Amino acid sequence: MSWSGWGLAFNFLIFPGFLFSAVVGLVLTWVDRIVSARVQYRRGPPVFQPFADLFKLLLKQTIVPDGASKTVFLLAPMLGLAAMCLTSGLLFYVNFNPQGSFVGDLIVLVYLLGLAPLALVIGASASRNPLSAVGASREMMLYFGYELPFLLALLVPIIKSGGAIRLGELIVAQQAGGPFLYSISGVIAALIVLFTTQAKLGYVPFDMAEAEQEIMSGVFAEYSGASLAVFKLTKAMMLFLLPLFMITVFWGGFGDWWAILKFLLIVVLVVLMKNTNPRFRIDQALRFFWFILGVFGIVAVVLAFVRL
Amino acid sequence: MSRLGLWGLKKSPWVYHVAAASCNNCDIEILELLTPRYDVERFGVVLVGSPRHADALLVTGVINRKSLPRVMEVYEQAAKPCLVIGVGTCTCSNHMFKNSYNAVGPYDKHLPMHAFVPGCPPKPEAMILGVVKALSKL
Numbered sequence: 007m008s009w010s011g012w013g014l015a016f017n018f019l020i021f022p023g024f025l026f027s028a029v030v031g032l033v034l035t036w037v038d039r040i041v042s043a044r045v046q047y048r049r050g051p052p053v054f055q056p057f058a059d060l061f062k063l064l065l066k067q068t069i070v071p072d073g074a075s076k077t078v079f080l081l082a083p084m085l086g087l088a089a090m091c092l093t094s095g096l097l098f099y100v101n102f103n104p105q106g107s108f109v110g111d112l113i114v115l116v117y118l119l120g121l122a123p124l125a126l127v128i129g130a131s132a133s134r135n136p137l138s139a140v141g142a143s144r145e146m147m148l149y150f151g152y153e154l155p156f157l158l159a160l161l162v163p164i165i166k167s168g169g170a171i172r173l174g175e176l177i178v179a180q181q182a183g184g185p186f187l188y189s190i191s192g193v194i195a196a197l198i199v200l201f202t203t204q205a206k207l208g209y210v211p212f213d214m215a216e217a218e219q220e221i222m223s224g225v226f227a228e229y230s231g232a233s234l235a236v237f238k239l240t241k242a243m244m245l246f247l248l249p250l251f252m253i254t255v256f257w258g259g260f261g262d263w264w265a266i267l268k269f270l271l272i273v274v275l276v277v278l279m280k281n282t283n284p285r286f287r288i289d290q291a292l293r294f295f296w297f298i299l300g301v302f303g304i305v306a307v308v309l310a311f312v313r314l
Numbered sequence: 315m316s317r318l319g320l321w322g323l324k325k326s327p328w329v330y331h332v333a334a335a336s337c338n339n340c341d342i343e344i345l346e347l348l349t350p351r352y353d354v355e356r357f358g359v360v361l362v363g364s365p366r367h368a369d370a371l372l373v374t375g376v377i378n379r380k381s382l383p384r385v386m387e388v389y390e391q392a393a394k395p396c397l398v399i400g401v402g403t404c405t406c407s408n409h410m411f412k413n414s415y416n417a418v419g420p421y422d423k424h425l426p427m428h429a430f431v432p433g434c435p436p437k438p439e440a441m442i443l444g445v446v447k448a449l450s451k452l
Contacts, residue, residue, distance in 0.1 A: 039355070048353040055326065055358050062322030062369070067393040069366060218363035230366035230393035 022098030024091045031242035032056040034273060038245065041277045056242065060235055068231030075132040082129030083229070083236035089121035090243040097173075097250055101260040104174035112171045115251070116160065119206065122240055123149045126215070126225045129237075133228035141224025144288045145215035148205055151295035152212075156202040158303030162186065162195035163255050165310040177259040185258035191309035196256045198299050198306070200275065203248040205291070207241065209280040214288050249273055323369055323395065324449050326358035330368030330392070334385045336375025340402040343435040344372055352438045359445065365389075370397040370428075370445065376404040376411045377419040389425055397428040397448045401441060406430045 017023055035056045043050025070076050096115060100107045123145055130142035163186045164171060167179035176186075186192040205212035216224045229237060249272040253260060257268055286294065333341050347354045348361060362368055365388050373385060389398065400421050403409045411417040421427050428451060431444035 043353070043355060047350045049356045050353075051355050051358055058322045058325035058358060060322070061318050062326050065316060065319030065322065066369075066395070069391075069393055223363040223367070226367070227364045228366055234367060 017099060018091055018095040023095040024087075027090070027094035027243045027246050028239055031239070031244070031246035032060065034245045035242045037270075037273060038277050038280075041274060042281050045278070045281045060239065063235035063238065064232050066231040068233055069228075071133055071135065071228050074134045074228065078132040079129060079228075080233055082125045082132065083233045083240065084125075085128070086122040086125030086240040087236050087243075089118045089125070090240050090247060093118045093247050093251075094243065097247060097254060098260075100173040100177065101250075101254060104177045104259075107172060107174045110171050111173050112160070112164075112176070112255075115173070116157070119244075119248070119251070120149070120153070122244060123206070125240070126237070129229070129233075130225035130227075135228045137221040138225055138227045140221050141215045141217075141227070145225055147288050148212060148215060148291060151292040152202045152205040152299075155198045155295055155299035155303045158300065158307055159195035159198040159202070160255065161303075161307050162191050162310045165307065166192070173254060176255060177261075180258045181261065185256060187256045187258075190314045191306040192256060194302055194306040194309070196252065198303055199252050199256065200272070200279075201295075201299060203252065203272075204276055204279055205295070206248055207244055207276070209276060211279070211283040211286050212291055214285055214291065217285060245273070245276075249276070320452060323452065326360070327369045327397070327445060327449060328360045328362045328367055329370045329372050329445075330362055330365050330388075332365075332371050332373045332385055332388050334373055334375045334377055334381040336402065336404060339435040340374040340404075343438060344374070344401060344441065347438050347441060352442070354442065357442075365391045366393055368392045368396060370399055370448065372399050372401050372441075373405055373421060373425075374401045376408055376414075376417050377421055377424065378414075378416045379418055380416075382418055382424060386424065395452070397445075397452075398425050399444055399448050400427055400430045401436060401444070403432050403434045406432050409434070 019025065033053070033056070036051065036053055039055065040050040070079055093115060096107070096111060100111065127142045127145050130138040130145070163176050166186050167176050170176055170179065180186060187196050208216055216226055221227070226234060226237060249269050250260065252272060253265055253268055331341065331344055346352060347359070365371070371389060371392060375381070377385065389396070400406060405419070405421050408414070408417040408419045429444045429448035431440050433440055
């Protein structure tokens with residue numbers, strides 16, 4: 007392999023890619039659990055808790071249910087994990103090196119973020135469990151629900167930067183003219199992306215795909231051992247990458263140390279939203295995303311066109 | 315299991331609650347473990363929704379001809395290594411049902427039990443002690 011090949015491998019596997027985002031993501035799941043515990047007047051788990059969970063799951067028995075499609079069942083978690091590795095590599099690379107990326111990486115990123123729920127749907131459908139099938143259908147419905155307002159909200163920074171679909175150009179435009187968040191359309195779009203983040207993470211108002219009380223953790227019901235660990239790791243990395251994506255697109259990029267505070271603020275907001283809301287039914291969630299957030303998304307796009 | 319996995323298992327035992335025809339008293343006491351007063355999440359204990367995720371099964375109630383095959387099936391579905399902890403006097407013996415035609419207990423005739431927690435119902439502190447003792451046997 008040439009030097010640039012090694013650099014690329016390092017980029018995707020070690021520093022911003024797999025290893026780094028996995029460790030930070032696991033620490034963030036601890037933040038999530040400790041904030042939830044404090045909201046409920048509990049002490050909460052110690053810092054190493056997510057790591058203990060992960061090592062335990064990795065070294066436990068992995069069961070493939072009778073009659074399940076074995077290959078698809080075991081490979082589906084890897085699909086989500088690979089997508090998240092690529093996402094973290096891309097996002098960090100762009101933040102450190104705004105000129106370095108290719109045209110249209112924003113679109114690639116949207117599809118990579120869509121691969122994680124797709125992996126869940128594929129894996130759950132392959133497991134031959136009726137509860138998993140219910141969870142998979144809910145996850146699919148939810149995906150179709152939040153993707154519309156998500157794309158509408160992403161149109162706002164594109165319009166504001168004069169038609170840039172390269173993340174680097176969005177960051178440069180924000181460094182020159184101030185973050186897109188500090189305007190009416192920016193605030194609306196960022197709020198929409200915040201709700202979408204909640205749904206992509208499968209956190210409480212939108213956790214109907216893994217509802218423990220009704221469908222026994224739904225999409226995850228048949229997963230055990232290492233493949234469950236990979237799914238948990240994917241979720242942890244998403245908890246790291248989705249707020250990072252939001253900062254990159256709306257809040258001026260990850261350029262200075264203030265970005266860490268912004269980042270923690272978004273994570274705590276997401277966790278507080280998770281702790282103070284009951285679960286939606288799937289039809290309520292769909293209605294919320296299409297007919298409420300969708301309308302707000304159109305309003306934000308129109309406002310962005312008239313430069314508000 | 316390797317030492318790392320064993321450490322992980324001791325630090326994060328996820329429990330699945332198997333209510334095998336109990337009178338509900340032990341079940342309510344198990345739920346009390348998760349309340350802020352006892353907060354077992356500080357030891358890494360999480361109540362999970364699927365036996366596939368479980369590291370410990372908390373079984374309650376007198377085992378009878380109807381519930382025995384179901385409990386066995388749940389145990390077979392759990393990913394090993396999996397602890398089985400009996401909660402309540404009903405699991406230790408047949409309790410007040412010892413002359414019943416239907417009771418086929420106690421549990422250790424049928425399942426590899428790791429700990430029993432006597433009491434009707436046992437106190438949450440006793441259940442935490444039971445889980446700790448079961449884990450220290452690993």
